[in-house]
Amino acid sequence: MAKGDLCVTRVPIFQGLTHQQQLHVAEFIRPLSVRRGEPVYTPGDSVSRLLVVHSGQLKVSHLAANGQEQVLRTVTEGDVVGERAFLSGHRPNDLLLALEDSQMCVFNHADLSNLIRDYPEISQQMLQTLSDRLASVERQLVAITSSDVTARVAAYLLDLTSAGRGRIPTVRLPMAKKEIATYLGTTPETLSRRLAELSASGTIQLQGRRDVLVLDLDALERLAMPQ
Amino acid sequence: MAKGDLCVTRVPIFQGLTHQQQLHVAEFIRPLSVRRGEPVYTPGDSVSRLLVVHSGQLKVSHLAANGQEQVLRTVTEGDVVGERAFLSGHRPNDLLLALEDSQMCVFNHADLSNLIRDYPEISQQMLQTLSDRLASVERQLVAITSSDVTARVAAYLLDLTSAGRGRIPTVRLPMAKKEIATYLGTTPETLSRRLAELSASGTIQLQGRRDVLVLDLDALERLAMPQ
DNA sequence: GGAACTCCTTGACGTAGGTCAAGTTTGCGC
């Protein structure tokens, strides 16, 4: 119950409901655990469920015809995945894979459809969520076409910094650099070089493989600006 | 009434309603005409209305901080614009501008909110629409990062060809090449060169400034494939 | 705790495509 509770109360899409209603919703949750490295679904799977991340971290990525991977986004606690397949009934053309051991809350199609019928507020919140996602992808698109890699890396680091509130300028990279590179529309080699430059200029400091210490926030912000 | 009727009956988001209900919805429509070249809204405008295109064609684009324009999509009859500002109440950070003289149907925030409360089916359809848009932007993103300009141009022409049903392989470009270039994540110069190459290889034939005759669909399809 | 990964970094190199600049065409307004 604790799990279901968390998924229902902390997730934006059920925010519009009363506590009573949230409890009702929670009854339909089925838990799902995935180990790091395991896929939740792969392109073409006939899934039609809505997934809410309860704990852990996963990546959503698109596989091009040539097998090339493009990371579209990462999701963590409270994020929702699978609306598209859920709404359209189409098979997903993307891939959801656990970056760490993760727990998810699953709603199957029939259950959630009924819930939505009973509680139209859920659609409202889903609209909001989708609309934010859309804005975010559009921002990513504009960034990739109109800034160079240095600017994108800087913006990405700023993003991570602000996500981890508390003025602690140490950020932990959520994925391997290889994957971050595809998310930023570049290659591991180029990403590595740009990070090395930022490090050389004293803007950041690389600590091990996964951690970055931000030394000069202002400089990062200046770099993140187009030209 | 004819206008309102068209906007309401032909648009996906009102598709779930009965004819009776559609008539009710139509009462809240306010018409809006724009001349070619005129903006409907610009970044920062305090609009909070939902717009449905009744006739004509417009472009939605994003202006980067340096003034650089990135066309996000074009919209025509039946397409919906402004959901994001409508849903979030935020000011838009994009720009809607008429490519031809166009007519739109406008819903103000209060009216549509009420309608949605009365007819939850509207949210359902909006979800569907947004979800399709999201998929489309993600596709665009993947295309820009994983194919070269030739492939993107080929894919774009194929897109236009299939949109204009009827096996007539003549497509009319919806925008100036300058703008198409930004949509494809490139520059007018490069687009011009790639079109010239396609023309030289006998795949297409350029007719005037705006029309392209597709001579070899198969070749285009081959080029549109990644590598 | 060591072997064997995989991940990452660095170097050298080639090139697609961006930029700048100068013509050419086209369509629009008057």
Next chain:
DNA sequence: GCGCAAACTTGACCTACGTCAAGGAGTTCC
């Protein structure tokens, strides 16, 4: 129609970034 401005094309050049390759550094799994 005429003239002008915007749109487009073509050329020359350059550079950011991708690719290929080889050497290190961390992890993970027995």
